[in-house]
Amino acid sequence: MGNKQTVFTHEQLEEYQDNPFRQRIAQVFSQDGDGHMTLENFLDMFSVMSEMAPRDLKAYYAFKIYDFNNDDYICAWDLEQTVTRLTRGELSAEEVTLVCEKVLDEADSDHDGRLSLEDFQNMILRAPDFLSTFHIRI
């Protein structure tokens, strides 16, 4: 970053990634949830995303990233958002709905129509490539 700024704006972050979740990452790790990060937030982010971070910690933050409306639950709308961003709108509406239904089917163990933190952690801790994909190297 070069100059001695103390606040890292989320416009600067966008230039650096093609990541579909870049805005969410900035929002989750920023001080006041608006996407502007201080040095400490920056350190936080890289510490969570590094390869030395433990699995549970990553799962916790992954949950926060995928929870678009910040209501502590991943509901169907959050899932739709995720799928649309991942496929850049290539899937048709029925396909998107089918995928979201299947995910809720598979992971929602208390059957309340949305994923709580426990459901999410239960599912993600069994994923074989979670650690290798949820990882940024500096």
Added chain:
Amino acid sequence: MGHGSHHKRLRGQKPCKVERPSQGMKKDRRTSPKAQRTPPKKEKIALRKETGKQAGKPRSTSVASSVSTGESLSEEEMAQILEQVEEKKKLIATMRNKPWPMAKKLRELREAQAFVEKYEGALGKGKGKHLYAYRMLMAKKWIKFKRDFDNFKTQCIPWEMKIKDIESHFGSSVASYFIFLRWMYGVNLVLFALIFGLVIIPEGYIKYSALFYGYYNNQRTIGWLRYRLPMAYFMVGVSVFGYSLMIVIRSMASNTQGSTGEGESDNFTFSFKMFTSWDYLIGNSETADNKYVSITTSFKESIVDEQESNKEENIHLTRFLRVLANFLILCCLCGSGYLIYFVVKRSQEFSKMQNVSWYERNEVEIVMSLLGMFCPPLFETIAALENYHPRTGLKWQLGRIFALFLGNLYTFLLALMDDVHLKLSNEEKIKNITHWTLFNYYNSSGGNESVPRPPPHPADVPRGSCWETAVGIEFMRLTVSDMLVTYLTILVGDFLRACFVRFMNHCWCWDLEAGFPSYAEFDISGNVLGLIFNQGMIWMGSFYAPGLVGINVLRLLTSMYFQCWAVMSSNVPHERVFKASRSNNFYMGLLLLVLFLSLLPVAYTVMSLPPSFDCGPFSGKNRMYDVLHETIENDFPKFLGKIFAFLANPGLIIPAILLMFLAIYYLNSVSKSLSRANAQLRKKIQAHGAKSTHPAVWVMDLTKMYSFVDTVQKKLDSVPHPITNL
């Protein structure tokens, strides 16, 4: 002192709580001079795991002051301090796992560390600090080195980017063909190196062609190193099959091992795709584009799978149609078998005639290639009646084409055997003639008995027809024609068709792209089987034409580039993109079968046919394997010969075979019982997961369960596979 420097380093941070027992701090200057040196080092490793040091309770100033004044501590105070030390150590060790913001973490960490440092001198421990820091540094360097080495190894894999490209556009099933092709290329390269290094090079560069068997001399030893060429030739032939067998079985075993843990992830296919498919390491926009395409394709694959499993079927109609389709295909297979038989019989008549045209000489190969080109699409059209899931349909298609190729190959071999027997029967006559000619030549010399005559020019002596070379030539011709036909098919069937559809579309009556003929889809089954049978022919022919493997290496290399180009330029993805089966074992199983089938003719000829009397490394012997006897008798010490004779006794071999069977049975049952235990544990975990307790406790329990399952899994992995023992 220490804490002053702490403040200097991290600007703008709040002062630490450890300021409070300030009296103790000042006194510390006397008690632990080491502490002055350590703060800088501590800063460096402040964010890493802390060493195990002793520390005391921060809030109990009484204990602090008693320590700082140098009084000896009583028993209970020691115990208290130790307990608090453990607490602090635990906190430092688990600091990473806490989902606190960075500021809070740093604060707590510094507090605990200063604590630990403060009481270090008092309790007389903590000498291992430097060593521990050094070890942590080395551990980090080692992790980095391993990662760099893994990256390097991945970069060395050839054609990885090409295959990833194809995978993201066409799906994993099409890409699996190219991965298989690359693996075959590797195997052939090793075989070629074996043959080239141990047989072709020692013989030298003279004469016409090192490609064929007849080129090799039957001298027992050659050169000043006394390299035993005939023995080497035989052993290399055996080891070609041995190595191929070993590598195919190893590949199958590693595929099965990878999939034992995957039964349960079937439960979370869509969830995993959604939450773990994006790779956060991607920083290049082109790679990101490819990733988006591949994620979309992968979602589509899973959707197809899902829809297939939900389809409803009319059982009776489906069954009837399937029986009908199988019957039709059986008729086709019989028809093609008869056609080949007919053509082979005709070619035997042709060989007796003079003045055969080019077509008549090559009729057999042409007919075989044409059948191989037209029957598979025919099978596919008939198979449309069956209405299977694409993956099952692919397997049926593979099976049928396999039967077709097998019939063709064995008919070809039978024809070849006839030819060989004919040659052998002629050999007797020629042998006699040669013998008498040489006898007369050496005895009819006019005068000097003292100087032996030089051997006659080879052209003056009638040579036997070298049947092994003839066989080698046949295989070579078959391979070359097969290769040409494949490339031609791709050029005409895919590329020209694509050109035609693309350029003639605007001046044609109907829409060429949507209707007939449209763009071609990549024919996975035809290509995979072509590859497998090509390899089978190479295995069969390599004993008689050692250079065949080299030609195959070249062929595979050109195939890789040519087909990658053809796929990207003229093919379209399948309408229903489906995921390749999880393990590659189906292809490997076919390859194994073909390996055994190609071993049979070679073993038969080595064991039962006499080699030609005047050409090749085994000429003059009664059977080819006699070279083994010879080597053992002449080159090894006497007692080894006795040992080998003893080992070859059937009385010893049969019990050994029985023992091996028993070992296989035992390992198999152990493996099964561990698998069952594993499955039960997994079920337990799933049932446990349905309960909802406090998240932290719940995650801890789950972690314990997982570590237990991991131990069982490790035990399972450490049991050697029943067949391969790997």
